[in-house]
Each structure stands twice: as C-alpha cells, then as structure tokens.
Amino acid sequence: MKSYQICCLPGDGIGPEILAQGVRVLEAVAARCGFAVRCENHAIGGVAIDATGTPLPDETLAAAEAADAVLLASVGGPRWDTTDPAAPRPEQGLLGIRKALGLYLNLRPVHVFDALVDASSLKPELVRGVDMLIVRELTGGLYFGARERIEDAPGKGVDGAPGVWCSDALEYGEGEIDRVVRFAFEAAAGRPGGHVCSVDKANVLGTSKLWRDVAERVAAENPDIPFENMLVDNCAMQLVARPAQFDVLVTENTFGDILSDEASMLTGSLGMLASASLGSGTPLFEPSHGSAPDIAGLGIANPLAQILSVALLCRHGLGEAKAADMIEAAVEQTLNDGWRTRDIAAPGTPEGCILGTDAMCDKVLERL
Amino acid sequence: MKSYQICCLPGDGIGPEILAQGVRVLEAVAARCGFAVRCENHAIGGVAIDATGTPLPDETLAAAEAADAVLLASVGGPRWDTTDPAAPRPEQGLLGIRKALGLYLNLRPVHVFDALVDASSLKPELVRGVDMLIVRELTGGLYFGARERIEDAPGKGVDGAPGVWCSDALEYGEGEIDRVVRFAFEAAAGRPGGHVCSVDKANVLGTSKLWRDVAERVAAENPDIPFENMLVDNCAMQLVARPAQFDVLVTENTFGDILSDEASMLTGSLGMLASASLGSGTPLFEPSHGSAPDIAGLGIANPLAQILSVALLCRHGLGEAKAADMIEAAVEQTLNDGWRTRDIAAPGTPEGCILGTDAMCDKVLERL
Numbered sequence A, B: 001m002k003s004y005q006i007c008c009l010p011g012d013g014i015g016p017e018i019l020a021q022g023v024r025v026l027e028a029v030a031a032r033c034g035f036a037v038r039c040e041n042h043a044i045g046g047v048a049i050d051a052t053g054t055p056l057p058d059e060t061l062a063a064a065e066a067a068d069a070v071l072l073a074s075v076g077g078p079r080w081d082t083t084d085p086a087a088p089r090p091e092q093g094l095l096g097i098r099k100a101l102g103l104y105l106n107l108r109p110v111h112v113f114d115a116l117v118d119a120s121s122l123k124p125e126l127v128r129g130v131d132m133l134i135v136r137e138l139t140g141g142l143y144f145g146a147r148e149r150i151e152d153a154p155g156k157g158v159d160g161a162p163g164v165w166c167s168d169a170l171e172y173g174e175g176e177i178d179r180v181v182r183f184a185f186e187a188a189a190g191r192p193g194g195h196v197c198s199v200d201k202a203n204v205l206g207t208s209k210l211w212r213d214v215a216e217r218v219a220a221e222n223p224d225i226p227f228e229n230m231l232v233d234n235c236a237m238q239l240v241a242r243p244a245q246f247d248v249l250v251t252e253n254t255f256g257d258i259l260s261d262e263a264s265m266l267t268g269s270l271g272m273l274a275s276a277s278l279g280s281g282t283p284l285f286e287p288s289h290g291s292a293p294d295i296a297g298l299g300i301a302n303p304l305a306q307i308l309s310v311a312l313l314c315r316h317g318l319g320e321a322k323a324a325d326m327i328e329a330a331v332e333q334t335l336n337d338g339w340r341t342r343d344i345a346a347p348g349t350p351e352g353c354i355l356g357t358d359a360m361c362d363k364v365l366e367r368l
C-alpha cells in the first residue's frame, strides 16, 4: 500500500479547527482508496513566533521538505500585527515557505457551486456556471523584490522636512514569467473550451511590458488556445461585470492576490475556495481565506475550503485523482442536500440546516 | 463677469465625441450661472504622438499651466499599443501631465444612481444608496518609481539562460502619504457619517507599513472620524460583498487604479464616473473610463461621465458649486426620466429610450 507523509501546518486563528477537519477527510478518503497517510503537525506563523521567535522554524521547513505534500490552514492575527519593519510577522512564515520550497505557481480554482448561486452578491444569471482557474505567480514580483528604507531622507517628510522613504521593487526575469504562463496554457489545454487571459499593466509598468512580450511568445507556440491580454484595472471590472467570460487567468503575484480574492466573492464565500502552490519542491495546499481571528475557537468556521484543499492535495500532490474527485463530489452533494455553515447560508435558510465546523465535516464524510 | 480659461484635451478614441458634449454643458451652465468660459482644444495622447512624436507636447503643457482648469476626455488605443520600452505611448501623456501639474490626488466619487440600480451586476439591495469617495494617490507609488531593464541578465531567461530582467519600484516618502490621507480625512469631515478606510498591503510591503504608520498618525489627529485599515486583497473582496460599508477610501496609486475600476462596476457602468485630479497646479477633470476605441466614431458613447467631470470641474476647479449642483441634478433627472445610452440600458429598456451621445447630452441640457 502506498503511504504518503503529509506535513500539516495549522497556523493561527481558525487554522487548527479547520485543519483538523481536512485531516479527517484525508484519512477517510485514503482508507477508501487504498492508500495510507501519515500526518504530522508543525508550527508556522504567529504560533511559531510565540514558541520560537521566528514564523518559519527550521524544523518546520525540514519537515515540509521531507514530506510528500504540505497541508496548511492559515496564518496571522491582530496579536502579531505591527508596522515595525524589523519585527517578525506571521505572514513571513507563509511567504518564506513558498519561497524555500520553490513554489512559484499558485492555482486558485474559482468554482461557483450551483447550490450556492444565491449566496453570491452578484445576480444569479451572471455567476451560474462560473468556473475559472486563476494562476498566480507566487515567488516573484512585488512580494519578493528589493526593499529599501531610509529613516531621514531629505525632503521626504511632511512639507519637505526630512522623513522616512521606502521602496518595494516589482521584479521579474523572463524565465519566471515564462514558466507560469506556460503552465496556464497547459492547464487551458486540459479544460473544455480552455482559453487564457494574461493580466498586466503594460501601459505603465516595465515589468508588465516584459510580461506581455513573454505571454505573447508562449501564446504563439499554442495557436489552438484562444488568448488575450487584459489590463489589470479592466480585469478588476470585468470580473464583476461578466465573470463567465474567463477561463484561465494568469498574472503577477500582487495582481493575483487582489484579483483572486475579488473573484472568490463571486462564489458567495471565500470559505469555499482552495489553492494549490506548485513548483520545484514539496507542493503546498491551503484555503484561499485567512485566519479569521474574530471567529477563532467558536467552532463555526467553514471547513469546506480546507477540505477542498485536501482534494487539490490528492490530485496535484499525491497523484490520487480518484480521491480528489470523491471529495469534491461529497462537498457538492453536501451543499445540494442543503447543509450550510453560517457564512454561506442565504437569508431564510432554516436554522437547523446551519452547521458548525465539525458537523459540516461530518456531513461531507457521510457522503464520501 | 468672471471668466475662466479651460484647457480641453479630447485625446483619442471616443474622446473628441464626449468632450464636445462636456463643453456644451459647461457653456450652458456658465450662461445660466453668470460666468464665462473660454475653451481651447490641445493635443494629448495618441493623436499628439501622431502629430508631434510625443504624447505631451510642450505647447499642451504650457496651455494647461496657464488655464484655470483642464478638461480631459481619454487617451490610448490599439493603434499605439506596443511593449517596446523605448516607444512613446499615449498613456505617458496622461501620466506626464498629472506629474507636471503636481496633481497628487485623484478623487473618484462612486455614486449609484437610484435609476440605475438594476444596471449593476450586483443585487440591487447591495448597491442601492452606495456613495463612496475613492481618494487615490496619483503621482507616486508603483507608477513613478525607478525603472530598470537589463537585456542579458545572467540566469534570468528561460531555464536559467541569460534573459531580460525588469524592475519597477513602488516608492513613497512620508510627505506624499500624509497629504493624501489628510485630504481623505478632510473630505470625510464634510460628508454625513463620514469615515475613512485606508487600504494597503502592510502584511507584506515596506511601503505599506509606512503608509499605515502615517495613516494612523493622521487618524489620531482626527479622533472624531471613524477610521480603519484594510488589506488590499480584503478590500477587493469587500467592495463586492458589502459595498455600502465604505465611505472615504484612501490608497496607493496602483491599488487605487484597480479598486476604483472595480468599484465603478457597482454603478452598472464605468460610463457614469468622473474624476478630479488635484494638487499644486491646474486641476484636471476626466471621466474614469478609457478611450473605448471599439465604439469610437459611432456616436453611441455615453457622455455622462464626461458631463459629470464638468460638474467636478465647476466645484473643485472653478469654485462654482451651484453650477456643479445644477449639472448633477440634470443628469440625475435625465436618468429618472428613463433616458439611457446603450451601456446603461437594462434588458427590456424600450429602444426609443436608448439614445446616442449627442441626444443624451440634449436631454441633460433640457434639464439644466
């Protein structure tokens, strides 16, 4: 029997609660599909700062490197919020592990479940059937470029006095762009009616001009896959106006962060979206949502994004496609049967159908 | 009688068609309110590149500097699209004039007209009554930082070969942030129930940490005005999920570009939104939308954003508040009476109520 080592990173806020549900589903699906998983928890984010002083302890990184896949929940919280550039932040754990594992690709499927069409803030006719894949570059761009900070820069303070001056650089080399755009085309080739939209700000930014050149070169190698460029401001608009026009969307790290969160709202709840981070090292899977500190410990967090990230883990991390299909079908069935967590319950949902974190997972398990 | 000099910049695409309507409204309102305007056209953008080789001719800049206000329509089009970093682009005319006139503040009111609630892709109950003001920093940030490009950078090409490497820097000094945040608080103080949301990515970017420090300092000086910080990805989500929560939103140049276009979709059409750019030099007023080359010359473009930018010009550029109120009331009345351009016509609108560019302006003029 195949056996996989899974490095679990519960992190902060609702992280531990939802991660536990993900593990329950993973163990159940493994038993049904005839493979074994060994899941081990390690510290990342705020809890790691509290325990060790650093958001990504060496021990955690070593465990991630040795594993077949990483299952992460979420990091961050007001407890560790600071604007002191020298202080450690939970998010550095997440950025650090992405970088250290060489995970340059982030896949965010945006799938509108039929049963949740009414939970969207958009009109149902606009979101029904929306099914796009956002491919976000994950280890370059504005997140990882050179940073500068000068405390007493002449003329940079209020009214021309000396003051603080900062810079974050958005940096890309051709190779970094090429590999994510190429992946977007491969993904589109495997999708019915697959087409690619590359998003940039080529009318202003130098890096975006390079991005567009590379995207067009890769597009020319894939003449059978319809392709377009779109400016990021226009894309932010089109996602709201006509979301169904998109299939595979590929973009820079920060643009992808913003656009994928915007797109997630089409589905009615960020609590429904999972993501896969792929590249040269151990692949990592996580919900698209954050650590929701306001509801941490209440047992009401929606576990479905975490559970769907287990499906992505099975498909892209372990090559167990059947297990992935089973999980996704069970989640869909749970929704079709009317079960909801608070965040995805449309007004008028009977109270008896609104479940907590564990009970929602129970319903999914029953349908596996 | 007071007389004002207006520098008109029709630009590209639908620009000339809509600018002409704006001038008609300006002249009409001036006559009614007892002031005079002298409007003179100058070249900017693609047409300026064609005529002079540069998107912002000296003559145009001089005319703008000498005027009381600049009324711009739109620039750009596929005809001048290029990723060659050395080639002139129409957009450089727009960025150049903003910078040269010291227009560091961009105001984008997002107002959902009651008559157009059904044209929004969001559910009517979510957008009705939305009335926010986006304050975008306009002459700093990622748009104006240092740019670098290396043609043969070692290891930066595909598979580690030499390749192109680019960098755009997001740069801010304390003073640049202070003046826009301060403006946001002043604007909020003049609004019923005014409150301020400052948007950044302080969990990752150094400039955003500085932005947040400055915003909090200014907020502390304005204890009566409710204030919050929000991460840009969350804001992109909240604008779709619960747009009515926002009043004044203040943010970095690129974030503001993306978020304001997203927010514009709440109103049902980008064709409805005007913007004012203010700072140390001649103020500039323009629609938020682009040059729409696909419908240029067809006489069907929506002139209302241009007309509403004339209202902003009267209010913020000339100090003629009564004229501004009259224009805004006339536009609102035109919509209430059922007149539409194609882009804002809900399905089922009688064909007879769908007007072209000039005819729509006629209706506004009748109601002035």
Ligand SMILES: CC(C)[C@H](C(=O)O)[C@@H](O)C(=O)O
Binding pocket: A076, A091, A094, A095, A257, A288, B203, B204, B233
């Ligand atoms: C926590 C934060 C650093 C992270 C990001 O911006 O990448 C998150 O928003 C995400 O999208 O995964």
Ligand SMILES: CC(C)[C@H](C(=O)O)[C@@H](O)C(=O)O
Binding pocket: A203, A204, A233, B076, B091, B094, B095, B257, B288
């Ligand atoms: C044309 C372009 C450079 C411009 C910008 O991004 O500032 C436009 O999108 C805008 O928002 O006014």
